[in-house]
Amino acid sequence: VRRGHFGCGKATPYDAEMAALARGLNEVVRDLPGSVTDIHVFADNQAALLSILAAGQGPAQGLSVAACQSVRPWLTASPAHHVHVWWCPGHRGVYWNGVVDKAAGLGAELLDEVSFAYARQCITADAYKVWRADIHRLPYRGRNNLMQVSDFERCKHTSANWFLRTAGRSTTYMARLIRFASGHFPHGAFRERFNFEGNRRCWCGADVETRDHIWFDCDLWIKKHKPPDAEIERMRWGERGDWRETPIALDDVAEFLRLNPIVGTFTWLELVDQALGDRARGEDDSLALLKVDLHTVRRKAAYE
Numbered sequence: 610v611r612r613g614h615f616g617c618g619k620a621t622p623y624d625a626e627m628a629a630l631a632r633g634l635n636e637v638v639r640d641l642p643g644s645v646t647d648i649h650v651f652a653d654n655q656a657a658l659l660s661i662l663a664a665g666q667g668p669a670q671g672l673s674v675a676a677c678q679s680v681r682p683w684l685t686a687s688p689a690h691h692v693h694v695w696w697c698p699g700h701r702g703v704y705w706n707g708v709v710d711k712a713a714g715l716g717a718e719l720l721d722e723v724s725f726a727y728a729r730q731c732i733t734a735d736a737y738k739v740w741r742a743d744i745h746r747l748p749y750r751g752r753n754n755l756m757q758v759s760d761f762e763r764c765k766h767t768s769a770n771w772f773l774r775t776a777g778r779s780t781t782y783m784a785r786l787i788r789f790a791s792g793h794f795p796h797g798a799f800r801e802r803f804n805f806e807g808n809r810r811c812w813c814g815a816d817v818e819t820r821d822h823i824w825f826d827c828d829l830w831i832k833k834h835k836p837p838d839a840e841i842e843r844m845r846w847g848e849r850g851d852w853r854e855t856p857i858a859l860d861d862v863a864e865f866l867r868l869n870p871i872v873g874t875f876t877w878l879e880l881v882d883q884a885l886g887d888r889a890r891g892e893d894d895s896l897a898l899l900k901v902d903l904h905t906v907r908r909k910a911a912y913e
């Protein structure tokens with residue numbers, strides 16, 4: 610057994626595994642007797658084993674390139690030469706795994722150098738910490754934001770982000786989802802608040818079209834999120850309380866916007882303005898009135 614010692618600075622476990630594999634391969638092929646035809650590589654990190662000789666893009670790419678450079682001359686020297694890669698489960702009582710683990714612990718020495726992946730991991734963790742603290746503050750979250758503190762887990766900087774996974778394929782749907790969730794979507798109450806021109810009433814006749822009206826009360830839309838009337842009545846007298854007071858779940862919002870493609874859009878507001886004008890002029894068979902009907906009453910009837 611030959612033992613070696615080298616530093617790779619502060620690094621993620623993956624970085625350290627990659628550094629050890631690259632260094633190990635380099636050591637092995639340096640003075641290999643000509644009679645050796647097979648090299649067996651053992652490690653307990655599957656990800657590192659899969660990428661050490663793959664040299665594709667990704668973290669620790671430099672180390673896999675170095676590993677490839679080490680073994681290529683030896684591999685090309687004879688078709689009988691092979692490198693075997695073995696995964697060995699860690700901490701399962703495999704003798705040599707235990708020996709290596711112990712030796713690694715003894716050899717560990719802290720250096721000031723920091724690997725790129727480790728630095729990135731620290732920066733991400735810090736940013737999340739600040740972001741997590743921010744979401745508890747109402748001025749940051751916004752009074753009308755449907756996102757609860759518990760929804761923070763949906764916010765990721767990667768493709769695992771809930772909004773991206775839900776609406777990432779459609780910019781229109783993404784915009785509607787974000788607008789509706791944050792309360793900044795085109796609707797009557799928004800026009801009233803910012804003193805914009807146009808009608809503030811809901812097409813159903815309600816005085817002001819608010820988000821709560823659309824979500825809880827308005828009968829124009831398909832609402833899978835609304836419990837049957839009897840259930841709402843039971844809730845009112847039970848422990849769960851008034852249905853209208855329950856928090857709006859983002860998953861329900863996503864579904865509601867999918868079921869009603871025109872709700873909360875500029876197109877809908879303009880269409881209602883036009884339909885109201887047509888009706889006031891007595892043009893009862895206008896195109897706008899037909900469209901309004903198709904988007905609401907008839908769509909809902911077809912769904913049910």
Ligand SMILES: [Zn+2]
Pocket residue numbers: 811812813814815822823826827828829
């Ligand atoms: Zn309404």
